[in-house]
Structure formats: structure tokens, C-alpha cells
Amino acid sequence: MEHKKIKALMIVEQCNPTFPSVPFVAYNLFKEIDRIVDVTLVTHERNRDAFETKTDHKKVIYISQGDFNTKYYNFVEGFATKGRINWPLYHTLTYPIYGEFDNKVYQQFKQSILRGDYDIVHALTPMMPRYPHKVVKACTKTPFLLGPVNGGLPFPSGFQETAKQESANLNFLRALGRSLIPGYVETYKKADKILVGSAYTLQMLKDMFAIPNDKTELFYENGISKDFLSRAKNASDGSKVKLLFVGRLVPYKCADVVIEAISHLDKEIQDKISLSIVGDGSERANLEKQVQELNLGDIVNFVGWINQQQTLEYYSQSDIFCFPSIREFGGAVVLEAMACGLPCIVANNGGIAEYVTEETGFKIDPISREYLVQEVMDKIKLLVKDEPLRKTMSIKAVERVQEFEWERKAKRIVAIYQELIEAKRSFS
Structure with missing residues (x-):
């Protein structure tokens, strides 16, 4: 199959050429993949201004946020980021905002995925391994790629004082969230392949979900320009x-x-x-x-x-x-x-x-x-x-x-697209 014929639906809630960290990493991966295949990008409304001023990509669909969640986010931002940011609390409290995005993506794209409008669905962010993707329910005939995901690393035992400073005592919220969030286990169980950004997280996910080796791949999320x-x-x-x-x-x-x-x-x-x-x-x-x-x-x-x-x-x-x-x-x-x-x-x-x-x-x-x-x-x-x-x-x-050059990383992901598409067709 020629690369240009692959039609990919990329779900990248955090994707922004002007934001640091995960949104910028995700944007770089998307940008290079988009040079090779036909990408439809689904992202959050908050990224619209950056895309419309910094890029010429046309196939971008923005998912809007309700008024309540906008007010709620402003509350959480003020509550959890006073002084030093309390990341465990912040990620837990902001989950409803992601949940709204995830549900809207599913409702908007369920039928087109079931029709086979896309050759592959790739959920690239959030990168922390604690979020579900409801669209996996629709990927019965279309391969679903997740990641790269990375996270869950504990503090070294000799640095408990530093762990306290970083509010690590609230990290139990991760496990609580995994057990309570609908669709979380299903996402990892049904994914055709999971890209994982570190050896620690790779082993953690294998242990948690009994994932076979051929369904995972070590793939560092960061790259270099x-x-x-x-x-x-x-x-x-x-x-x-x-x-x-x-x-x-x-x-x-x-x-x-x-x-x-x-x-x-x-x-x-x-x-x-x-x-x-x-x-x-x-x-x-x-x-x-x-x-x-x-x-x-x-x-x-x-x-x-x-x-x-x-x-x-x-x-x-x-x-x-x-x-x-x-x-x-x-x-x-x-x-x-x-x-x-x-x-x-x-x-x-x-x-x-x-x-x-x-x-x-x-x-x-x-x-x-x-x-x-x-x-x-x-x-x-x-x-x-x-x-x-x-x-x-x-x-x-x-x-x-x-x-770690971005173009090289994108080529590997596209090769994975091809592998998954061919495997799904052979199975069907």
C-alpha cells in the first residue's frame, strides 16, 4: 500500500505548536505523520488559534468545550496550581474536561469509523496512561493505535522528602481513577497496538493488563528537530x-x-x-x-x-x-x-x-x-x-x-499503521 493512500484519524486532544511539553511533542509527531499520510486531526477547541495562525493544515476538527466545563477548569486551575502545582490533584480534578472531549469525539466519529472511512484510528494524547478512548468501541474493523503513553514512575525510595514536596501522597488517585473511569480497561484491552514511552511504563502496562508482547512497542515520545x-x-x-x-x-x-x-x-x-x-x-x-x-x-x-x-x-x-x-x-x-x-x-x-x-x-x-x-x-x-x-x-x-529525529519517528509510526492495517485485513 502506498503511504499517501492511508487515511488516518488522529485524536490528539493536546496538540499545539505554541504550547510546551506534551502539546508541542504531539504537534511535532502529527506534523511529520501528516507529510506522509492523509490525516484528519481531531483536537480541542483551545488549539484553534495556534493552528489557524501557525499552520496551513486544513483537515482539523475542533471539539468545543461546554460553558460549565470552562468555568470548572478556571476553578481547578486556581485551586490546584496555587504556589507549587499539585499535579496528582490537578490531573484528577481536570478529568471531567477530558471526559467531555472523549465523549464528543465518540459521538461525532462513531458512524464514520464503523463505515470504514478511515484506515486507522490513532489516539496520540493524553500521553499519561490513565485515560480511556471511547472510540475504541467503534474500531471493530478499523485498527486502533494508542500512544505513545508514558508515566506512573514512582519516586526513588531514597527521595521521600522530595516526594512529599511534590504531593506524591496523592498518587493513589491514579489507581483509584483507573478502577473507576468507564472504558479505561477496555481501551487497553482492545487496542491493536500500544506505543509506550519508557521501559518502566511498558512493564507496568503489561503487568496490569496482561498485554502480549506483540501488542506493545517501546517508542520514546520525545524527538528532536x-x-x-x-x-x-x-x-x-x-x-x-x-x-x-x-x-x-x-x-x-x-x-x-x-x-x-x-x-x-x-x-x-x-x-x-x-x-x-x-x-x-x-x-x-x-x-x-x-x-x-x-x-x-x-x-x-x-x-x-x-x-x-x-x-x-x-x-x-x-x-x-x-x-x-x-x-x-x-x-x-x-x-x-x-x-x-x-x-x-x-x-x-x-x-x-x-x-x-x-x-x-x-x-x-x-x-x-x-x-x-x-x-x-x-x-x-x-x-x-x-x-x-x-x-x-x-x-x-x-x-x-x-x-530521535521527528521525521524518522514519524516514518516508524506510519510503518506501524501499515502493519496494523494489513493484519486487520488478513484477519477479516
């Missing part, structure tokens, strides 16, 4: 080895671990390095106080939030990426750093540790905060002292990240 891949790393001026952290300044991202690790370095090493922290968040004031108390003001620079293009400049001018986040699913910043030739120091827990290999950086088991600090310090020291190792890891990082 040609802008990053074509960006040559700027030559160092030789004055300092430049360390970089990019991410939200919240407890589990562990920027404080990098700062403390630097404070334990010998003065000889400290004099050779600088650290730029790009990002903002609830922990910024605490981190600035930490830097002041440790007398690291001449080494550590807080950049704040900057746009993607400016962040790219920091990547290309740096030498080492330090990102010991202890509970990271996607971690696109690690791919961006690798694309710019930076050896990466990460925590070995979640998706980011699956990007980094022994040739491209270091993965540290998050046994405890003290252990993580010590190991980050040791790895920084090693990379600062061993310039040939830095250069070798830089080359290997760029080679490794080619696998």
Missing part, C-alpha cells in the same frame, strides 16, 4: 568548562543537587567551571539562597525562563549537561543537549536514562540524595579533567540522537 541536529557546537574559548542545567526549577528536577555537587569540588576544579541554570519555578528563590550560602555566586548564573532559540544558544555554547532529575518521563532537554554535543550526567530513573548510553554520558542510580550529590560531583570532576573523553562523548551524543 532538524534545528538542533544542524546546530554545530560552538568552539570553547578555553577559559571555562561550561556546565548547563535546563528545566523547571521544582524539587524533583534536582538543580540543588548540581549546586551542592559543585560546592564539594576542589578549588582547582571550581576555578575552571561555570554553571548556567536555564529555567524558572517555585524553587528559584531557594536555589539562589543556596548559591549565596555556598559562596558560589561567581560560578552559578541564573538565566531564568528564555525562549527556545535563546536556549539553543546556551546548549551550543556549553560543554557538559547536568540534569539529575529523579523522576523524568520524557526529558526532551536531554535530547536537545545531546543534539548539541553535550555529554550528559543524569539520574538513572525514568525515560532520560534510556536516552543516555555509556558512550554519551553517565547514569547515576538515585540511591539517596547524598549518593547522587557525590556521584554528580565525581562525574563533573572527571569530565572537566578529561577533555578527550568530553570530545568523544560529544561525538557519540550527536550520533545517538539521530535516532
